[in-house]
Amino acid sequence: MAKRVEVAVNPELRDSRGEGCAREIEEFLHIPLEGVRTLDAFTLDFEVTDGELAALAKEVFSDPVIQVSSTGGMLGAEIFPSFDWLLEVGYLPGVTDNEGRTAKEAVEMLLERSLPHQEKVYTSVQYLIKGSSLERETVEKIAAGLLANPLIQRWRILSREEYEASGGVSPEVPRVTGVSKPIVNEIDLEVSDEELLEISKKGLLALTVGEMQAVRDFYREEQNQAKRAALGLPADKPTDVELECLAQTWSEHCKHKIFNATINYEDEGGNVEVITSIFKTYIQGATKKVREDLGEDDYCLSVFIDNAGVIAFDDDYSLCFKVETHNSPSALDPYGGALTGIVGVNRDPMGTGMGSQLIFNVDTFCFANPFHEEELPPRLLHPRRIYEGVVTGVEHGGNKSGIPTVNGTVYFDDRFLGKPLVFCGTAGLIPRTLNGGPGHNKRTKAGDLVVMAGGRIGKDGIHGATFSSEELHEGSPATAVQLGDPITQKRLYDFLLIARDRGLYSSITDNGAGGLSSSIGEMAEQTGGARLNLDRAPLKYPGLHPWEILVSESQERMSIAVPEENIDEFMALAEKMRVEAVVMGEFTDEGAFHLLYDGKTVGYLPLEFLHDGLPPMLLNAKWTPPQHEEPTFECPNDLTGELTGLLGRLNICSKESIVRRYDHEVQGGSVIKPFVGAQNDGPSDAAVNRPLLDSFEGVVTANGISPRYSDIDAYWMTALVVDEAIRNAIAVGGTLDHLAGLDNFCWCDPVESEKTPDGRYKLAQLVRSSKALYEYTTAYGVPLVSGKDSMKNDYSIGGTKISIPPTLLFSVIGKVPDIRKSVSMDAKRVGDLIYVLGKTLPELGGSEYWAAKGYTGNSVPKVDAVANKELYRALEKAIQDGLVASCHDCSDGGLGVAIAESVFSGDLGASVDLSKAPIDGVVRNDELLFSESAGRFVVTVSPEKKASFEAEMGGSAFALVGEVTEGEKLIIDGLGKERIVETGTVALKEAWQTPLAAL
């Protein structure tokens, strides 16, 4: 019989969780309440004596100073005698319960005995709600609408009478029951095409008819049949283990079919071009060109082949970086999806080369307006809930892992209602040389043992890879949602770094999408095969079928190749550090991925077929430039008001309320923090970090994202985000000598079909984006080293379809030779000179300013990489020579916003004459202030460095436009030297800080 301990904050103290709930219920659901208090319930599913239970309640579950506890089941009535309703929220069976896991370990410590795996502690939260007029259905609404997510949680509601009558809440154990016997099914593919498609759809395989046919044809071949018969497999049909393995490996998520497709691209002039793989042509192609141009100075070490891209850092270390997305899970369960996103991407650098030490995280989110007021289509969560859940998930994942979150962006557009985008990235350091070989290379040998370490396998995350290869639809599976466990992963990580340095393993990779099917399937390529005993996997609960074990995406697991002679030492170390590790098989050179269960072969897939058997896609793209309405309004008289309004736009305003929730300083390497300036609240353009505390060499990272421009042309969107990321890195002291890029494409489905009649246009956007990526990364000489694509970011239920705007996140990472030369964006001193670098053109198409007026327009900013590169090189040198006091990137909101931010971040004022700024074709003052032309900065320079600075800027477009003043007043004169802006910088700052401050 399960026992219960209830714990609550001492009733004399504030219950901030309860207060927060009450506030959110009022704000979100508009339900008036008289108060909420909360308590934690721990359900112990094992035998303990009453004495032990009392000791546990006191010593383990509660804090004697600030909490009260009870084993009587009615603590709620004691701490909040006047409550009317009780709502208890707990996890569904099988869902990760981190606190329960910790509680069990603490119980074991106190009782000095270890409990079997299936005897657990389960946690739940009770919300005691006071509100005399509340009905049961209103409480139900509070549960479903705010406090619980039915995909991972369940709840019970008791009225006060019911609570009294039953003597509190009876313990309910979310144990996984109804266990089925593991079986292997055979699947007959000798059926009609419609039935093939039906098999794919029903099984969530996300394979097309053509792909299903390719699978079927494999089983028709005689030599395959003979081999299969000899292994005891059905000769002419796949087992479910095999079909699932193929579906994972061939998924869009893992195989990037669209990026590897053959595409017929027709431009606006009717010219047709055949592109064989966007990935090979434009992405790998760009890197190849840049590396050739770099010659002996090439700093790339490992590109595209590993979990993260690797570049050189110093003599002792190399640097790796990876950015991933976790969009679909975040749409269903924002907290779990985002948490899993960040701890998931941590495993990429952990599994790069021989494994790296993680040095920072970056996060970029795309949301719909959190203040959205209209009715929501079915299955979509309110953007405010997505916002809160994602922000909190990344907070917990990053902070608890001890990795600083140093950079990121939040971008708002209402089309992200259909799917939010959650980009998470992690960088790491790998020793240049490790046990006699390069640290960035893996060294698996045939005969090495296959070891899985970390978390256990459950049904969670099954079909994550195939699910994210589809749009969000009615049947999107709840098992694709899971919760990460940063502490189990931290233990694993601490253990692996020691094992790595002791030379105990020969190769490592992470278990992400596709689970073991992907990780072992990929590692097997190095030796030419692997044998995997699925029955040896440690399970969260019994009853998983072999195929489920193979494709489950349960978190916190790494796959490791351990030479036989090291296995004892490896396992002993794991045990000591409380990391679960198990030998599941061995790497071979037999040419196949061989899957066994209880000694019997349940799958046998030749690697050649598994990895290269996928028929390439043939797709069509046609580019028809859209024509948007041109704005016709006159230049407003009150440009001060326009500027103030722009500063409060969601895409421009301060994100400090989010950023402060992220530890950006752990590890001690923070040099340019996310917020800088006189009050530590000015927005940095990029981050500079110092990963080695005894060296002054540093790492810069920055990003560019601007999906709005895709509405005009994804080519220029791409050129702009590449330019923006590079420009941001230069602004803080980065250098083009040592900068690498990562591309993360998030697109709406670009494959023409009944569901997507405009597929040719969307694919043309992708082609154009890729062309620009090639053009601009090669022009700037910035090699692409890694990336990812997520191609099905659509929502389609009933008659409603929402497609996200085509989005490219471009991230850069680079080396800073001396962190002490870094520059921040805040104006520093009264009397410093203000310069505008780069030319302003009347380029307001897709700008924030026009968006505020309800227009998109067509005059998208174009990027002149040649001129920009010359300017960036000059600025780099000026910064290295210590000539620049502050430097701020100019992008969203144009010069007006950049100057205002620089000045108010310094608690200063400025007097600026923008008629002196370098311009070309600008005829209106609103164009001058708000155009978003690329390649520009606002810089301040101390007067005694004027001559040297101007000399270094040489022939680039730049101009001295004013000076920093005291008195916190911003004055800007326009084209005809008339006053166009005059206001206090405090008011500007307030407008900029207010919108998201309370979220």
Place this chain on the structure above:
Amino acid sequence: MRTPKALVITGNGINTERESAHACRLAGMEADIAHMALIFSGEVQLKDYNFLYFPGGFLDGDDLGSAKAGAVRFKYGKVVKEGSKARFEDELLGLVERGGLVLGVCNGFQLMVKMGLLPFMEGKLKQSVSLSHNDSGRFEDRWVYLAVEPDSPCVFTRGAENLYYPVRHGEGKFIPSSNETLSAIEAQKLVPVRYTTPKGEITSEYPWNPNGSVNAIAGLCDPTGRLFGLMPHPEAFVHRTQHPRWTREDLPEEGLGLILYKNAAEYIRQS
């Protein structure tokens, strides 16, 4: 003269061990980082050190409350000693009795408080104060100003005046078990550091007092001054480039965090 030897504990979610050991070394100590598994297995022994350092992090993910499960782990944990099992607690108290120093930062401070190692007024492990959720209900990373109590027995803060460190926590609100406990703590000057405004006035106002701590208490020491814990992170400010405004202020090369470690090293050398 003794050589200052720091043992920096890590594992199970502790995450500032590297920069903590770095700060110790900059202050002239020898410093080893040891995973707690190696301490429990007896491979690393407290008797070889005179400075025990519990760094910040998220012990057990702060499940059950910050450092709560960690406190159970250390309180009830057994270490292998000369082939048999000894209580970690006894090893720890042995180090204290030998005149060793103990420092807990952030999660390490929470751990010391929940183990009853601070304020340690009765000389035995009994929890008498706590650190609860910030009034804001949120984890926050922001820099705070601290005033140092000149009459505190704390050996770490000797000669220090105003300090400026980051806090990075969600559970840092100091709460005493009773007014008597608070009075005793205050009477014995066991509060070496308090939150202040930028002008140096002790404050209960957010964000200067980032969590709503009673009496603006940011840290505690024991009556000997050798045990010290605080929520802000001194190890995060040992070089000027870690200061949030280093690009606009003239700052000395050395950060304000180092003085705590230098004092500790000096104390050990002299004792």
